Amino acid sequence: MSWEIIITGCGTSHGNPAWGDLAWWSTDPRDARRRSGAALRSTDGRVVLIDTGPDLLHQLRDPYRQWDGVSYPADAITRCDAVLMTHDHADHSHGINDLRHVNRLMRRAQRALSGDAHEPAPSIPLCGNHEHLERLRAMFPYCFGLGEEFYSLASPALVTRSLVDDIETTIAGLPVIPFAMSHGSAGRTTGFRIGDLAYLTDLKELPAAADRHLRGVGLLVLDMLRDEEHPTHLCWAEALAIIARVQPQRTVFTHMGPEVRFADFSQRLPAGVEMAVDGWRAGFAATLDLK
Numbered sequence: 473m474s475w476e477i478i479i480t481g482c483g484t485s486h487g488n489p490a491w492g493d494l495a496w497w498s499t500d501p502r503d504a505r506r507r508s509g510a511a512l513r514s515t516d517g518r519v520v521l522i523d524t525g526p527d528l529l530h531q532l533r534d535p536y537r538q539w540d541g542v543s544y545p546a547d548a549i550t551r552c553d554a555v556l557m558t559h560d561h562a563d564h565s566h567g568i569n570d571l572r573h574v575n576r577l578m579r580r581a582q583r584a585l586s587g588d589a590h591e592p593a594p595s596i597p598l599c600g601n602h603e604h605l606e607r608l609r610a611m612f613p614y615c616f617g618l619g620e621e622f623y624s625l626a627s628p629a630l631v632t633r634s635l636v637d638d639i640e641t642t643i644a645g646l647p648v649i650p651f652a653m654s655h656g657s658a659g660r661t662t663g664f665r666i667g668d669l670a671y672l673t674d675l676k677e678l679p680a681a682a683d684r685h686l687r688g689v690g691l692l693v694l695d696m697l698r699d700e701e702h703p704t705h706l707c708w709a710e711a712l713a714i715i716a717r718v719q720p721q722r723t724v725f726t727h728m729g730p731e732v733r734f735a736d737f738s739q740r741l742p743a744g745v746e747m748a749v750d751g752w753r754a755g756f757a758a759t760l761d762l763k
């Protein structure tokens with residue numbers, strides 16, 4: 473049994489390319505980026521999503537971005553064992569409603585297996601910082617079986633699972649350590665160490681306390697918005713400084729802005745650093761070794 477990560481979206485909050493200004497436009501398909509998110513998939517069928525951005529439907533139907541848009545999407549994600557939420561910003565959470573369809577598919581599969589038409593639906597745990605989860609429950613109560621009577625008749629599609637910073641936990645069989653990061657003036661986000669993978673997006677500063685969780689990282693997925701400094705995201709120079717500090721074996725940039733052209737930036741990448749494209753995938757080890 474092995475795991476892979478798929479970067480199902482590597483674009484910043486507006487998606488790429490942005491329309492309305494030709495300077496932002498690009499005809500290079502590698503610059504067409506959905507809002508940022510990822511899926512972790514195991515060979516035994518488990519799926520853990522990282523974030524549920526506004527493009528989630530498209531990311532679930534076509535995670536590798538190889539689908540022709542017409543034929544049956546054979547690679548589609550039809551199951552979700554858990555979601556790791558980095559934070560509650562719209563570009564990371566406003567596709568949450570699409571999980572209700574996944575929950576419906578999971579319920580159908582479970583009932584087909586058991587033959588019991590009344591078996592309760594499995595709920596999808598949304599895992600993250602307590603305050604982020606509370607805000608999502610307030611914004612989308614019906615997804616959690618709260619609020620209007622019509623919706624509360626059905627089993628809730630989602631349940632929340634608050635994670636404690638700096639404490640290792642197991643999520644869908646994966647060892648996960650959540651930890652706090654600074655999103656600059658936009659508050660806090662949660663970084664995740666998952667086996668030998670680390671997923672750090674929407675950060676401006678990485679607290680010193682995070683270093684011990686990042687020892688021995690094989691693959692680092694890292695926020696890199698653009699060349700110019702930004703109050704809430706890592707720019708190019710800041711991202712390179714984090715790489716020098718963490719020393720991962722391999723790094724891939726995500727959450728890139730429309731100014732970041734694949735053709736230009738891919739020429740200047742240091743060894744061991746790559747730019748994601750939507751559908752980028754790599755294997756990772758599901759074991760935690762902090763040496």
Ligand SMILES: [Zn+2]
Nearest residue numbers: 485561563674
């Ligand atoms: Zn974001």
Ligand SMILES: [Zn+2]
Nearest residue numbers: 561655658674
């Ligand atoms: Zn954000």
